[in-house]
Amino acid sequence: MGKQNRRDFIKKGAVAGGVVLTSPIWFPDALGFSPGQAVAPGLSQNGWIRAGCPAHNCGGRCLLKLLVKDGIITRIETDDRPGDTVADPQLRACIRGRSYRRRQYHTDRLKTPLVRNGKRGEGKFREATWDEALSIMAAEMVRVRSKYGNESIFVPYGTGSYSHLNGRWPAARLMNLIGGALEYYNSYSWACISKATPTVYGTTTTGNQRQDWLNSKYILMWGWNPAEMRDGTNSEFFIKKARENGARVVCIDPRMTFSAVSLADEWISIRPGTDTAMMSAMAYVMYKEKLYDSDFVRTHCVGFDSTQMPKGVEDEESYVDYLLGKFDGQEKSPQWAAPITGVPSETITRIAREYATTKPAMLYQGYGMQRRAYGEQPVRGGCVLAAITGNVGIHGGWASGIAHQPGGEPFWSIFPTGTNPVKAKIPTFLWSEAVTRGTTLTAKEGLTGVDKLNSNIKFIWSVASNILMNQHGNVNRSGRILENESMVEFIVVQDQFMTASARYADLVLPVCTHFETWGLEDGWKYGEEVILMPQIVQPLGLAKSDYRICADLAARLGVYEAFTEGLDERGWTHKLWDEYRRTRFPNLPPFEQFVESNQGVYSVPVSDPKISFEEFRKDPIKHPLQTPSGKIEIFSKTLFDMGMKEEIPAVPKYIQEWESPFGPEAKAYPLQAIGPHYMARVHSTHDNVDWLREAFPQRVFINPIDAKDRKLNDGDRVLVFNDRGKISLPCRVTPRIMPGVVSIPQGAWTKPGPDGIDRNGNINILSSERWTPLAFGNAQHTIMVEIKRSKN
């Protein structure tokens, strides 16, 4: 066929393969197929079934379409709803969702309960029946409870499942039915940002709905990497759309991230842990050049300058006093900030001007920079910049802070866990303190609900969690604590794989995947949708759902009826669905009808995005904030009254971190190591998936300048080490990270060799258990290391 003919072939709509091709349909945005045979989900059905991507704690919530054949998932696609508009975009899965078959059918899936028969941590187990396993567990639980009380039982933080009735929720429900367990508050994710945001705004609901980003003209992605960590499915897509609307986007990050490459007009490399210095210098420029929104500051804020100080602290250091160095003699000028941050002073000045004068503008903070030594400070610093530029309560603006969306707090689970009879709560990150010296903890270490604990943690039931030996700071220390059988007397790990944490368990319980049971999910942080997760295949081996395991355990503990309310997984899913119909999504179709329709997702289009602080902005007197002053607290008297101004200043300040390139520790360990959240994994979940490893192997990323100093070539295996441990992994030499900083994506499975050196590259071998002063949060990104070439 000649050239002409081939073109004609399409134009005329010739018949090919029995299907008529006509030209206009060939653009993806015009495509809205519903291909193949759609069937209602349920077991032993063949065909395409829609379901939520297994709800690990991944930053997104997406729709999958699974081709099931003879009880096996044979292909995975994603949302193909026609339209794909900004108001109601397709929930397109990421690389992890698309790889899921390799996790689902991984040969290492746990298929039977396991009982330890070696030393703890040695990894020796024997197989057991469910009956034996659960009997042991129930007996141990009863024993420990009667000896040490319910406060000694702990169900740690664990984000493996956010399918509403899987993961740790049913475990929490069961514990609450049998006298409760030690509770925790805040998270590994957001400790500082969720604590510090309300000190400025009195709330965590400081965000706008994401569709509003399209109204912005200037976007600072400050340590925020939505193209890799998503932060709600489609965040990256919305920023792309905002750019198409003319927004200028600047990324401030030690790494030239996926987002910097694909979404930003400019990348500014900043030294980790110094953001508040740059923020202060930007405020300094705005103050000096009178670029800040003085009207808004006067009417809506307190503590900006000395004229605005709260009662009783009139003579204390206002924000402007800090900027001008009135108390410490140091002006927070760009010249001051440049050597600290590594950002040239002209750049700081220029960004300050751009952000202050381009209206409306967003300063979006990522969470990596608050998982650091003084992680509270950049959170407050960002909020203050948003406030003094008047970007609060307007379309296209952004108040910064944790930015939950109005009307849509992350729900994550509406499974009713009941109330915990145990009143004591510890900060999430301090569980290892509660193990080693729980009874000595006080309010100074964040203990709430009680003055004192009656017992250290004696029983750990770890569900959907790899915190114990992988995700907590200083894994080697955790190992020393956990292997001591006189400290924690019994450890149960409930997972799908033999994780590092599972290796330290006395009892390992095999859990099925989300495709093997019923469930439900909603947006990770944003999003107006609810996604159904029907059971589409049978559990592998003897694996059971978290819910079923808890129910069976409840039977042994005599609370079966109270626990199950007579419902199975599907029954609960139905019940939760109805709960949503009653509350958040009144127009949700009835459950059975929805199941039948095989739609998978119900979403509410957002064409008129809500914004936070709209009313406060209009009338701050009539609609005051929940802060003590009712206004935006640039100076927080609450923090001032804590009397720890070095570590918890009342205005956001740059504080040199406890491990820093400017401290004495930099002599032995001159490189800052950060552990970003990696495309290939959700934390430690997916680390064993070959398609993901192939796409994104675990490596340490290092700038060519640092590599040259150490005579490293791209691909060399290197040893990364500090006083806490050693890991060995290949290096990627790349100019996409600033000199002096290395990045070791967090979440690699701990795999120590006989010499104690971890050969898989878990950064938590190097990170520390020290917590932040105000939020008691994890500061796992604040570490110094050295690197050298390694032989093996």
Add this chain to the structure above:
Amino acid sequence: MSTFGFFCDTSACSGCKTCQVSCKDKNDLDAGIRFRRVYEVVGANWNKTDEGAWEHDIVAYNLSIGCNHCENPACVKACPTKAMHAELDGMILIDPNKCIGCRYCEWACPYGAPQYNKLKGIMQKCDFCRDYVLEGKPPACVSSCPMRVLEFGPISQLIEKHGDNRSVYPLPDPSITRPALFIRKHPGAKLAKKLNASIINREEVKE
């Protein structure tokens, strides 16, 4: 003389490789065989300033490439068995029953598209998801892209919509094979040559 082509907006491709894996899932490919590959192009200069800060000139962008179903396919020309052939609709396919696994197409293709399957002893390659396209569905990679930077369609339509640019640094001169690959350039591409940019993720795109 292909009829269909791909469009890739390299200015907004994040390098997330969802396209690569959605393709692997559709085609059941083991690790090591990538019908679609995402190449990371990077070039930079780092300098310490007098203030003790860091300045950089840097470009980085990604190229997501399957087979370009070229209008002048070097692979087809090279193949001794005619296993590699052009369909009437212009898609370049490999007939597994004819392939002898000589790997010559792999040499001939300037885009690294043909992928050798060691177990089967034959070459495999992106087939444009021909079954899907004939069904009226987009190829798996195209409909997977979370950034919506991939498109496909008849060449004439792609040209009409995006212009006839088939290359960006450091892709080969399009005159070699006339790839049915249309590209929106990343703004950084202007500096790529000056900054001596190159593909830096070799271990991710090749065995």
Add this chain to the structure above:
Amino acid sequence: MKSSEWPLVIFSLAIQLSAGIMVIYDLFILFPMYRSRVAFPSKYHWILLIALGAALVGVIFSFLHLGNPTNAPRSLSNIGTSWLSREITGVLIYSALLMGTTILHFVMPSAGRSLKWLVDLTALTGVILIFIMSKIYMIPARPAWNSVFTPLGFYMAAIVMGASLLLLFQINHGSWASQKSLAILTISIPVIQLAILPIYMSWLGHPDFAGGKGLAILLHNHLIAFYLRLVLYLLAIAFGFWAFFTIRSDTTQNRLLFAPALLAWASILAAQIVDRLLFYTQNISPEGF
């Protein structure tokens, strides 16, 4: 060095050795005899056997290179555009001619002179075949191969392997002139190869050409092989000279020639193997695609 390249190394060297033998035999041994109307001595027949053996080794290894040899006959189906198809066809034609020639020489030992045209034809086919082989590598997608250096290298390999081998087999017979000229070839080709090397390397290293990656690969990943090849060339030259100076006018008394000629041939063969392995390291796509 990747083992997957060995079949290609052996295949290409074997075919080139075979063709080299035929060309040298034809030009340097048969042709002078033909001109001086000497009867062709039958003792040369085993040279044809060696050439045939080499060709068959080549054919076998060309199969080993295939992932799916069961389909091999199909490789003849695209001589219209595929140089590989042409090569395989060429190898078959060449081998068939060579086999025919050899068989005829053996079954009709007296036909000698009158079969010269067959040797001519086989040698000419060999020359064309080497050109076809080099065309396989002269593709835009492999810029480090896509130059005149490729056919040049292949021809030189063929000639020097053929010449040095025939020199070895000329000991104690053959003419003084042919021994001398074979020795000169044995010396001068490595000399030319050495002389070309800097030109080749500066071409490889040119930044416009794949960013100089070919050179980087040579010098970083394969430095030992690179030096080994230089040493082998120098050895070949040295042995070649040694051989040259041991050649006596009484060619039937050239026992002393054996050692240097053997060493020269061995170092040349080794040099060509290393050379060819290094050639395959230049299998680089433009910019790493």
